[in-house]
Amino acid sequence: MEKYKWILLFLLLSLFACNDDDVAFEISTEDLKIDLKPVAGGAMMYYSLPNNGEIFAMNVRYSNFRGEPILKTCSYTGDSLLLDGFIQAESSVTARVSLVNHRNEESTEKEITFETKDSAPWAFLNEDNIEVAPAWNGFRLIYKPSEVVTGMAHVFYMGINPKTKQEDTLLLESFPILASGDTITFPLKQENLKNTVIVRTEDFSGYRVRQVVYSDVDAFRTEKWALTKEDFTVPRPLRPMPGQESLSFESEEAKTGVEYLFDGDLKGRERMIAGLAHAVGGRDGVVEYGAFVAGPNAFEKPFILDLREKKIPAWVRMYCLYPMKAQHPASNQELGDIWLGSYVDKLPCKVTVYGSNDKNSNEWVELGRLNQNPSATVMKDWWAYLTTQTSVLAPRDLNDFDSRDPVYVDIQLPPVNEAYQFLKFVVHDTFDTPKEGMNYNRMNCFTLQELEVYVKKEN
Structure with missing residues (x-):
């Protein structure tokens, strides 16, 4: 019994000691x-x-x-x-x-x-901060700049799972939310008339914050629209050269003219063949190009495409020659005084595309622009950069040539449901001559290997 008294006394002393420690x-x-x-x-x-x-x-x-x-x-x-x-x-x-x-x-x-304000991952999906809009063959996600940013965004769409062959939520991309805002385009390989887009955000601890579903986003699928030389109107020159009826140099010997703009030769196969044959024993340059050449003074002139019916244009695609070892013609050869031994400075770097339903209208709607620096030196700023890399990329033979991808640039037009029958493109400038201090395009000519127009596909 005495033992239990001592244990009880010890517990009471411990209790009072704890209370003393908790004094504020x-x-x-x-x-x-x-x-x-x-x-x-x-x-x-x-x-x-x-x-x-x-x-x-x-x-x-x-x-x-x-x-x-x-x-x-x-x-x-x-x-x-x-x-x-x-x-x-x-x-x-x-x-x-x-x-x-x-x-x-x-x-x-x-x-x-x-009080608190919406967190960045929550505010990211506020209606006035984000827009999910149609884009050609996909959609765009546009979000505004923000003073405070944290968290991640995940973008999904409803499509067919390639493994299960069933409809599923498919992840497209995950990215940190940027303070500067951004516009991200998501091209989709699966064809749908409408897309369902899901945007989900989470904080940097990995907790899901918010999810918004955007239904019935117009897919804006595209197709290449067939064109022929009869659909292309070339303006007449103010001061024509002898025998010239339009600003297109039509030459059977050089194989230049409007017909080559729509013949399907995207890389210059005809010139490649001529160059290989010429290499056997020729001394002069290769005159054959199989291309469209406009001039002289072709800048700021209207070149008009007739789509033959009202279509919603998606983009205009311009091709140039693939790099090859065929020498340009000498000055005494056909069109030698146009090329002057230089090709890249005949390629457009500044172009505007307009639309109208009246070919003779004075009120064309501007749809899109190509606006690259004429003096660009790096590939990302110079769509025709690859065509200058002859020593590195020139194909060995025709099979090698056929295996290469073409060089082109797209002039993107807005994904809106506005249809036009006529497109007008105006070339404002070409790239500079690569040789410093020289200008081999004093006549303001330009050339294109091929021209294509893509339009919104009908349902």
Whole structure:
């Protein structure tokens, strides 16, 4: 019995000892200055601790949007503290503030309330911040710049799973949300009249924040529209050269003219064949091009395509010669005074495309532009860069040539349901002559290997 008395006494002493340890740090929080301002995903707390040597730090306790307890600590070394952990704007979040001494004893808690703004992953999907719009053969996601950004976005669409052959939610891309905003185009290989797009966001802790479904996004599928030389109108020259009826150099010997613009030779196969034959014993240059050449003074002139019916144009595609070793014609050969031993400076770098339903109208609608630097030196700024790489890319023979991909550029037109029968393109400038200080296009000519127009496919 005496044994149990001592055990009971020990437990009572332990209880009183615990109560003594829990005595609060006795200091008033009245002199504590706090200013709270809502920010994305939380609130910024600006504070000024009382001037008291016993105060070591300040603790702030609250619960985040998942109800998890959060402890934030700050000291005299700073003057602000971010109270984060929220996804949607909230009008009254309760927090408890206490002062702490160097023994980690806390004062009586002071209750505060604060407001929050939508977090970046939530605000990303607000209607006024994001747009999911049609794009050619897919869709575009456009989102605006934001002052505060955190989190990831995941973009899906409803399509056929290639493994199960069943309709499924297919991931297209995941990306961090950028402060600068962005426009991302997603081309889709699966053909649908309408697309269902799902955009989901998460925070950097991996928690899903929000999901929005965009239904019935027009797919804007495309097809190449068949054109012939009869569909192409070339303007007449103001000062024609002898025998010239239009701004197209029509030459049987050089194989140039409007017909070559729509003959399907995307890379210059005819010139490649002529160049291989000429290499056996020829001394002069190869005159055959199998291309369209416009001039002289072909800049700022209207070249008109007749689609024969109203179509929604998607883009205009321009091709150039694939690099090959065939030498340009000498000045005394056919069109030698046009080429002057230089090809790339006859390729357009600035072009505007217009649309109309009246060929003779003075009010054409601008649809799209190619606007590259005439003096560009790197591939991303120079669509015809590859055609200058003869020493590296020139094919060995015709089989090698046929295996190469063509060189082209697309002038993208807006994906809107506006149909036009006529397209007009105007060349404003060509690339500079690669040789410094020289201009081998003084006659303002331009050339294209092939010209194609893509339109919205009918349902």
